[in-house]
Amino acid sequence: MQRRDVIKGMAMAAATAAIGARDAVGQPPARPAPRTADGVAFQKAPCRFCGTGCHVQVGVERGRVVSIQGDAMAEVNRGLLCVKGYHVGLALYGTDRLTQPLLRRGDRHEPISWDEAIDIVARRIHRDPSRFGFYISGQSTVPEGFAASKLVKAGLGTNHLEANARLCMASAVTGFLATYGVDEPAGCYDDLDQCDVLIFWGNNPAEMHPILFSRVIDRRARGEQVVLIDIGTRRTRSTEHCQHYLEMRPHGDLAIALGVAHLLVREGTYHREFVEAHCAFRALQAENPTLQGEAIDFEEYRRRLEPYTPEHVEALSGVPAAQIRMLAELFGNRDLRITSLWCMGANQHTRGTAVNTLIHGLHLLSGHFGRAGDAPTSLTGQPSACGTVREVGTLCHTLPGGRVVTNPAHRADAEQLWNVPEGRIRGEIGYHTVEMFRRFNLPRSEGGDIDTIWVQVTNPGQTMPNQNEYFRRARALEDKFLIVSDVYPTETTRAADLILPSALWVEKNGVYGNSERRTQQWFKMVDPPGEARDDCWQTIAVAHRLLELGHEGMRDRDGRFLFHTEDAQGREVPIWQWSRYYDVNVDERLFEEYRAFTRFKHKDIAPYQEYVRARGLRWPVVEQPDGSWRETRFRFVEGEDPYVEAGKGVQFYHSTTSDDRAQVFFHPYEPPPEVPDAEYPLWLCTGRVLEHWHSGSMTMRIAPLRRAMPQAYCEMHRADAARLGVANGETVIVETRRGQMEIPIWIDGRGRPPEGTVFIPFFDERLLVNALTLHEYDPFSKQPDYKKCAARVRRRGAA
């Protein structure tokens, strides 16, 4: 048999396994992928791209990834992959991988040794750690995030650690915390197999989470009835599959949720028993509002909802009153099972916390919670925004396992677990992302007290809002120093003073945590190119160099190195030396250390070796009497969640009111901070596309993806184009009060914005739409709003 026939046979076996796996809804598929075939060795790994957490089987031959197969053993994707997952292996092999440390000398980046590079980073930090910011990512692995947190919080004694997930899901976090007292969804992807109604709140899963979307579309193909409802500001590929499309004006989601709540209360169709047993009501204080707000009673809640009649909501949102009534009737029908999904539309919102809590509130008020298919579920855009950022706690106010730096007991607990001296962890919240970059882009004399930022696994030179103010100014300032660890040249590396080449995906060990609380592990399969090295090693090497420079924070209570690691014989392993880094499994050591943090908020994870065997496990993962480890599909639900007491049915055991109740919030409608006017008459919305992963630094190097979507564009309604006199494909100037760009127009393109709105994706580094976006952010989550600002479009040469 020819090699090609073998490969074709493997392809057909994978496809056949996948179609069979789809019938086994809720059951782990039984047929494993081949471990070896024709000299190609396969191992599991989660896909490197979005937050869905699909598993792939990675085929390696002679030290190179040569094949990608959807993993039929994985419950998440059951063998299927989207177009990005299909090409994930090629992300490793762009011809311009960064392969050696580069130091800026004048206008050039020149090669230096790793020893020099690590020394430079350490000395920049050592001269004043309080002026150093570490900016990592929802694509960092769990051990990488844990090491970064330990370095900054337990070592340097500062809290200037942030992650780019601040820009994509921070409002989801505050929504969960305010409502349930603990972060992350109670439900999981199984809800998609059980729901009767699926509502997208500003969400486009057909493009952004296609494998999840396929679960529902597939049910329809089997003849099941599932009602899909799209609430959005522009028509997308998801809309094409929906029975109902509610086209709202920006911030209309606030009004819609309030309008549905109004009707549920007015008509008496809310779930009285569920509410009386499990809910309390809250609203923001009139002065100095806090995330937790203050208690109000049901009558006060009813009173505050009174103005939000369907007609008033129509006036605020643009959505017809009849559609508000339709939604309210669905929520009022408990024979149905309703799942809400949201992602960037609700999160990148200056009232993101409000809209998140309002959506949770609708599910609680109507009792659409706690049954399979009844769930309010936020999705994440990155593969480990949940695992690394939310669970490990790599934000400026958090500590691992759901602790916060402002709580003395949490700090003491973390100091104990990290074995560092009492008082090492500071109680003051560090700078959140926008503030960190604002201060980096100001002279010290004007409050610019951050002078060094180390960026790992992300590309703020393309993704920070209001780029000219929040990223580009620093280049002209004295004594600012930008360190960037990355795999390819990006807009961020081009601005960097020091570039550190990183290992990517299966070039290193890793652990991710996806959108449904599923922790996933993989092993290194191939070597990184040239001198590229693991981000985690870089962090540990810098920590050790700081120790050599005399930084006492790099020692634990016993005087040992903060990342002290021993082999099986009790001898220290110098993991700060690259040649010794893989003498032990550093990932496993850090993961086990992190595991000790996770029980506090009942986010228990299993031992590392359990994840080696599994295709991920959803926390809390609790050991059973027979020694096995059981994951949890639905939190707060008796019989599913091991922490719910017998007889409780539903128990919100992290209630902010300590009475097992979830909080139903009232937040008033508020308009966006910037709205179109005579000077800037259009809404500008930004977002992603199916083919490209975030800023495109990987997917724009994958030829088939680039060919499929070669450059960014500006979607525009035909009527607006006619008014401006521009033709399809014509390059126009798009301007906001913050910047301008030239970009071709796409009329009747993939997305269809309504009249008065334009949409531009942000994946194209040659067309930086974030020079135009707004830096305003939600007051609680500090997450900026990329989805709406005022813009104008003009023809080139026109005034």
Add this chain to the structure above:
Amino acid sequence: MPVTGLVAHLRGDPSGWPETIARLGADARVTVGPREGGRVALVTETTAAAEDAALFAALEATEGVSQLFVVFHDFSDVPEIEGTVPRRLRGRPCSDET
């Protein structure tokens, strides 16, 4: 010579599925495998990555196909792995004006 394993999700009335499957299999580069409910296994074999992507798009657009997913992708003997972001562009990058 990319080899790709695919799963096509068929739409509509099951009585129309055989016709859809026949349309998918009409291309000599496509091998049709088993069907399970509204899903059918396919393998495509092309000579270049660009052709592979074009065939994928064509199959996805086939009448009667709801969605198309890749489950296996072998690129071990694909010579054309490109690597850099192209600089050519119709529009110009944004200005630094504020």
